[in-house]
Every structure is written in C-alpha cells, then in structure tokens.
Amino acid sequence: MFVSYKWLEDYIDLTGVTAAELAEKITKSGIEVEGVEILNEGIKGVVVGHVLERVQHPNADKLSKCLVDVGEDQPVQIICGAPNVAQGQKVAVAKAGAVLPGNFKIKRAKLRGEESNGMICSLTELGMEGKVVPKEYSEGIFVFPADAEVGVDALALLNRDDEVLELSLTPNRADCLSMLGVAYEVAAILGREVKLPETNLEPAAEKASDYVKIVVEAKEDNPLYVAKLIKNVKIGPSPLWMQTRLMSAGIRPHNNVVDITNYILLEYGQPLHAFDYERLGSKEILVRRAVDGEKFITLDDTERTLTSEHLVITNGVEPVALAGVMGGANSEVSSDTTTVLLESAYFSGGTVRKASKDHGLRSEASARFEKGVDPKRVRAAGERAAYLMAMYAGGEVLEGAAEADTLTIEPAVVSITLEKINRVLGTELVMADVKDIFNRLQFPVSIEGDLITVTAPTRRGDIRIEEDLVEEVARLYGYDNIPMTLPIGSSTPGNLSDYQKKRREVRQYLEGAGLYQAVTYSLTSEDKATQFALEQRDTIRLAMPMSEERSVLRLSIMPQLLEVLKYNSARQNDSLAVYETGAVFLANGVDSLPVEKEHLAGAITGLMLNNSWQGEKKAVDFYVVKGILEGMFAKLGLTERVQYVQAQVEGMHPGRTAEILLGSEKIGFVGQVHPNVQKELDLKDTYVFELSLKAVLEANAPVLQYEAIPRFPSITRDIALVVNRETVSGTLREIILTAGAPLLKEVHVFDLYEGDKMEEGKKSIAFSLKYLAPERTLTDEEVTKVHERVLDALKEKAGAVLRG
C-alpha cells in the first residue's frame, strides 16, 4: 500500500510529524514501512508554460518550434520532439538551468540550427512510472487543464511536492489497505482525531429503487449489495488532484467515473464497480452462482468459461460482471454513458479468491475482498463515490439506494484482565495505561474491576481473542519499553542426544581425515534419484515441481556428491574429498509419510597425498577409503561387528566394491566408481562410500571398560602363505582367529605378493600372529602347539601352504 503524506493530511492533522518520522513511528508500532519516496527529489526548475505558438522545425520533420510563455518578461523558444505538442496548451517546462531525475541538467542549446531554451516534459521525464501515466499522454508531453496558472511550480500542481510511504502489510492488517484505515492507525499512534470525508448531498426527487431491483440468490457469497444510481453523468477526465493521487498510489487514471471508483477503493478500501445503466438492458440486478460452462466476456475482451463456484452479477438473464473480480464488456462505462449504476457490495473472500485464481485476475479490488472488507463501510463508500460523481462528473445522484441486505454485523467483544496483560508481557502496566491505548485505537472499552471489555470495530476484523488485545497493548505501549528477563520456574537439562553427539563426532572425524562437508539438494531428477540407492523403492514425485531437475526426492546422496566433484574438477580442483550427512526418502505407500533415513556418503578423487617438493604423490585407492571407514567404526566401537563383502553395485567398479555389513544387516557400500561413470563425469579415479548413518549411530557400542595392560610378554609368529588368487584375506583371517583362540590375540596382514615369481593363479599373503596369555609367560612349546593347529586349519579349509 502506497500512502501519500499529503493525502493522509485530509483525514488527520500531521503537524509536527515529518514523513520520515511518521514512517519510523508506524514501523515501530506494527506496520513495516519499507521506504519513503520523495516524489520531487532531484528535480528543480520546472514550471507551467503556455504554448503561444507552434510551428514545424525548419530542418527536422519530427520536431516542433514553440514559443512558450513561462511567466517571465519574454516568452522563450523551445524545440520539442513530442508528437502531441500544440498551440494553446498548458505544459510542464523545464527551464534552462533546471534539473530532472537522474541529475539530467537542462541547458540552452541549438537543435538542428534552432535555439532551444528548455524542455517541455512528459510525466515519465518528471520521474513518474510509465504504467501510471494516463494513456493519452503516454507517448508525449502532459497537458495541464486550461486554467493552470503560468509560471507556477509544475511539480506542485502535479502534487509531486509530496512523499509516499510504502507500507508492507501482513495479512492480518488488511484494514490498512485504505487511507482511512491508515488514518485510524496513525491516529492511535499520535493520539489525534480522524476526520471523515464529505458525503452529504441535497436530496434528489427520484429514487434509486425505482430504477433497479436487487435480488441476491447466493446470500452467503454476497450478504450485502448496494446500488446507487447517478443520472446525467458527463464522462471526462477527473480533476487533476485526483489523477495525481491515483498515480502516486500506482493507479493509472482513465476517466472521472472509473477514477472515482478507484479513488474510493483507496480511500475506503471498498472496491466499487460502475455499470452503464442503459447497457444493462433491464431493471434488475440478480446475483447468483454461474452455471457450469457458462460463457462471459470480461471487459478485457476475454471470453471466460465459468463454473458453479464462481459468483456472477447478472441483469436477470446474463452475467454483467464476475463478482468482485472484473466487469463485463457488455455493460462497461464508455464515453457516452449518461446513467451509472454504482455497485458497492460485500462479497465473501473465498468466492472472490476462487474466481480471481481460476481466471488469473488478481487486482487491487480482488485482493481487498479476499482479505475481507469492512462491512460497515459498504454503504458509506457508495455514498462518498456518488458524492464525488456529483461533484466531478456533473451527475445527479438519485435518492437512496437499491439494496439486498442479509448481512448481520456482530462486532467481536473481547474481555481480558489487566493481570493477564501484565502476565503475558512481563510488564507492570496500570489500568489507565491500557484504557488510554484502547481510546487511542477508538476501540469502545468498558472496565469493571480488573476486567477490560473491548468491542472491536468492524474495520479491525483481526481482533478476535484476548491475545489480539495483548498485541494491541504491546505494540502501542512499545516493545522498547518491555523489560528483558529470562524464563523462571523448573529448569530443564540442556544437552544433545547420544545420536546427535555421535553424529557430531563422525563429522569431526571425517573432517580430520581430510573430507569437506557438503550440503546438497534433497530434490533431484527421476534418473538420479535411484542411482546408488541402498534400497530400491518407488520414487516420490512432487505434485508441482519447478523443474524436472528438482522433481523427485533422493534415495541416495551419492549422485549429488559426484556432481560436487565434477563441479570442482572442472575448476582445477581435481583432488578433493567430500562427505555429506542427510536424509534420503523411502516411499512408504501413497498416503503415508516416507521413511526418512539419515545417510552418510563420502567421495574422494585424485591425490590423497601430494607433497610437491619431496616428490611424494599418492592417488586415493580402495584401502584409503576403507581405512577412513574403519577408523570411524573403531571410534564408534563397532569394529568387531562390521564386515566387508565383495559385491556388485550398479555404477561401481565390479571388482573393487564391497558391501558393508553391520552384524548381518547390509548398511552400505564402499568402492571405486565405475570407470565409465568416472569418464562421463570427467573425474580421475574416484572412491566412494554411502551407508545408513542411522543404522550406525543407533547401533549400541559395547560398554567401554578398561582392559588390563598385559604384564607378560607376547610371542609373535609370522607366516607367509601361498593360496589361490581368489582366496581373500578376510577368509584366512577368520580361519586363523578361530583356530588360534584363545591364546591368539591379534592377527594382521603385513605383506601381499602377486608377482611373476608365483605359480600361475597363486598369490602369497603374509600374516603376523600375536599370542598372549594375560596371567603368565607363554612357553615356546605352548605357542608352537597352537600355531600348528592354525597352520593345519589353514591347509584344510583354504588349501593354504607355507611359502617355501
């Protein structure tokens, strides 16, 4: 809502309060003022001039040579390029030395050999927006009414010596979508009176109700319809002050009748519609729901197909307006209109919202109906419009109005105690403070003991419950004046859950291992959504996505992390490690929420180690990434329960990928991205993992218990085994651990040889075995006995023989 400071002064005395101060006060008490525009800022030296003579420029087809009286001793010669300049016009002249918006300085100049002492201005040249300039002046200069006084400040005449406050209104404050509403708000803030506009006219002989009968069928959608009749109207331009006020509020002037309806829209917040009475073709207005499939041409010459959810105004037979949204071409006011039927009605918000949405016709009018107009202003707005039509369109207003009224107005009556106000706000207000605030708001108030009873005016439909009153008191008392305290009463322990703590540890650990945390989008394309998914489910699609790229919920994080690597690789960062923790979404039937599982994914590409001057370089490989995971599981106390099993995962290298098992549950995978995928993404060798973080963090770690540091020495035996190439170390390790229990405490691989010294199809793998008894020193004989058992088992179960 744009609020002209000068216009607001019609309703309230603003003495001693500048526009900027007013903006600050309004903001502080509840309605954000986004900005204050000084309309004539940066403009000077523009006066009203009288074009005494206009002749064709001798050397240029499109220019005119004008002799203009600018109120000085001698008229001046000005060259003008506007097509509509003519002798006898009163125009806005930027004299030599004037400054126009954008610090555009007007100088004496010669144009095609002819002297020019200034410039005749269009409205856009004076800083007005093209979309609000009246159509007849949109391609040329603006022409003042003939009675404009020569030499006076043209900007003052255009009401540009004004400032406009831009209010940003929240949905609850629709009352301030009108100048009167703003006036009440400002009155409450300043503690001043509101002056209401003039509406009184001499009574006419004829009655409106003799001209038209109102019948409303859809009473719920339209509980009040008021029609005023104005005869002998002469269509023409509206007065300049009205046009300029409309323009300042962002509305383009058309003619006096239309401008008056728009003026009332701004002044009262009540949308009106003017019909050409003669063109209605009947003496009846019938308001009803449209019939499904009914056709109607709106005044923008577009044929609309209506449904039974749309409300129409008809002449008893066919629609003449889509209620609250737009009039019909068949009854539009035109230059030969003489009798106007002026509609002022209360339409329900839902009806108007449905129609404006269905037909894409959102307007200043529909927005006000949608948010709810003040039912008590419907008649007053009609009276005021009729009054203005009598004043500025030469009309004769008929007595009374034709009406259909089933509207019951029940103002909200809300009671609250002083104690409650103070208890909610933490203040120590006394009754007089609170009473004064409601008086300033002009809310009728009665007080009985501690109880305050307020009757909310109908213009403030947002006041319904106690808390609304608390808010009114708080904002007008001032939030600055509310003290600062902290909650008292029973205290609560502040902490993270175990899950949240462990998640933080995992993040810290991975970052310590060199991975950067990424955050990517949950929405992705249909294709990517299922790639690398741990569980294949139906995809979950948005009903109305903004793009195909972001239309489906992800089932895995990996595709997005690979995108991150690709993005960075293309920008000279081809060695990079990233991870992400976040939800993936598993469909769970159409009517249920999906199962959201927190996943952890990581991706490492290029070099892990790159120490340029020492010449050490090491590309990431499977064991680097596996090592990172092993470290994480060790930190979480899960080492003993995690297993890696060779596996095939789509999109992954068939020989370098393992499934990760936690106990017997498959929780994820680790491995190299398939070389084809790497090539597609233009990545170096890339190793990745994705797993269910939820499963990992919810797994109970064993209780942490101190284990005695061994007091007796251990005995270590190293063995090099020859086995078939397919035999994996994990199998051998299991055999060794089982056969060596309980004395065997540790076993680890310390060498692997697959070179050409080996027999075809064989490899050598070396283990180091550590034997230990906690309570005594082991003897060689004891160890040898167990060790032999281990070797036997290896031979029997894996065909492993000692390397000779």
Added chain:
Amino acid sequence: MQERLKELQEEAIQRIEQSASLKELNDIRVAYLGKKGPITEVLRGMGKLSAEERPVMGALANEVREAIAVKLETKQKGLEEAAVLEKLASESIDVTLPGRPVKVGNHHPLTRIIEEIEDLFIGMGYQVAEGPEVEQDYYNFEALNLPKGHPARDMQDSFYITDEILMRTHTSPVQARTMEKHQGKGPIKIICPGKVYRRDNDDATHSHQFMQIEGLVVGENIRMSDLKGTLEIFAKKMFGEDREIRLRPSFFPFTEPSVEMDISCKICGGKGCSVCKQTGWIEILGAGMVHPNVLEMAGYDSKKYTGFAFGMGPERIAMLKYGVDDIRHFYTNDVRFLKQFSKHE
C-alpha cells in the same frame, strides 16, 4: 727400568695427542695397555729386581698405565664430540621449505552456524529436537493455526506431494510434534534445526531448499519479556556484545503477539549504510508468544500455559556474519568456498 717407563709414558701421551681418529686411539690403547704392550713387558723384567724395589716399580708402572688411560679417555671424549658436531653439521636442512601438508576438511558454513546456535541454547537449558522433512499438512500448517484456505498460506508456496503431504516449509512442525508428545505438560525448551523447502526460483537471495532454526519454550509463566531477554543473549553472543536489539511488531499465524527482531548494524554502528538499507538495523529473526490455538491444538490449557517461539535462517545469518553475497554458494559446494570456513574466529 724407571726411565724406560717414563719414556713410554711420554711417548704414549705424545701419540695420543697427535691421534685424529677413534680408530687410531684404539690402536694406541692396544699398543700401550694391551697384554703384549711394552709396559707389560717392562713389568715382566721385575723378577730381577730386589724385594724393596719391586713394589716401588709396580706402583710406578700402575701410575704410568693410569696416566695413559686417563689421557686416552679425555682424547676419546674430545674426538667423539668432534664427530657428533661434524655429523650434525652435515645434517643441516632448509627450514624454510614448506612442511608436509596434512589434509583436513571442515564443517560446511551452515553446519558451523547451526552448531554455534545449538551450543548457545544448550547452554541455556535447551534440547535439540529434529523431525521429518516430508510432513503432513496437519503438522506443517493446521496445528500451527493455519487452517486450509488461510490467506497466510499464500505466503508460503509449498512443494506438495499429495493433498495431505508436503515438503515442510519451516521447522515449526517439529514444535507441534514435540508439544503433542509432551501431552499438555511443561516445561519444554527446544531448538529445532533443519532443512526446509519452498517453491521459490533459485537466485542470489532465494533458494528452494534452505535451513531454519526455531526455538520453543512452553511453561506456566513464560512472558514476552523472557523472549526479549533470551533473544538479547542470543544476539550478543552470536553477533557481539556491542550489538543492540529491537523488536518490531509483526504477524505470524502461530504467534500472538508476533515480533521481528533487528540487531544494530555492525557496519555503520547504527548510523545507516547500504547493508542496513539506511535504517541502522538488520532484520534477524521472527518471534512471538505461542498462539493459544496452537497450544490448545497440542493439548495445552492456554489459560495455564504460555510460551514463546522464534525462528531464523542460518543462511541469512551466515551471509551477514561472513559477508556472503549469494545464497547459492551454500549449495554449490565449491571447495574454494567451503575451505574458507575452517578457521576459528
């Protein structure tokens, strides 16, 4: 004999002094003090001496051995020290060459902001509550006093999946769920961080996915002044002790009264600049007293219980705190961006 011993001593000491290596020194040791050495030989001739002379000569021979041994030891120490010094000198390196880099990643800036806020409120007795990102219309809107057809639903154009299921548009449904779980009993003190989604086109200031952190306190005597005091602590800890706060009335369907909180502009110190749009203030968060309808819907007696809630955007805070100029940076994950957030402040 006596003279021979003196001679040997002088000769040995001279050779020790002239020796240049440990090996040479060892040869001297063997030569003079060994079993086949000249001193031993001299002593062998003692049989010819008288009983009176024998102990005198024996003592003298020991004296000479001792003197040579001491000299040997001193010289050896000297030579060893010299050897160490020489070795150290040869081991000298260029300490100005760069060290071996340790690869360390770091938190995403949004996680950094979120954890900072979480920790701040945990210190004030809050717990961290989380909830689903795909929500029921009921928890996302209706339980928050936004019934179907409410005009404020326009303010949040949402990604619906079905008529009843959507991507949550704020983290407030976590508050609704937490209150419901508490079954009408207080106190509740939670902070709810998480991802939220709106039907916005991605540009420098909009993102269809972003983060939010909301807080909720419900109890028997929670006042607006408590909200103001809590937010002041938050603002000063997060943005600096010298920052002022102000509350402006606002509107949210789930709070009444509703406010927005501004902090004084750090750039201009409140005088007005382009960052604060000449106002001296920067909008940080929305807050208010929990609407009685929200309390009642979650099973609380709104006559007995009151509460406050607040919500803010980590992206906005990160943008203000670190001067980030485009919200899309947070989701592009350019490592040149990410790695700037490793340092302590």
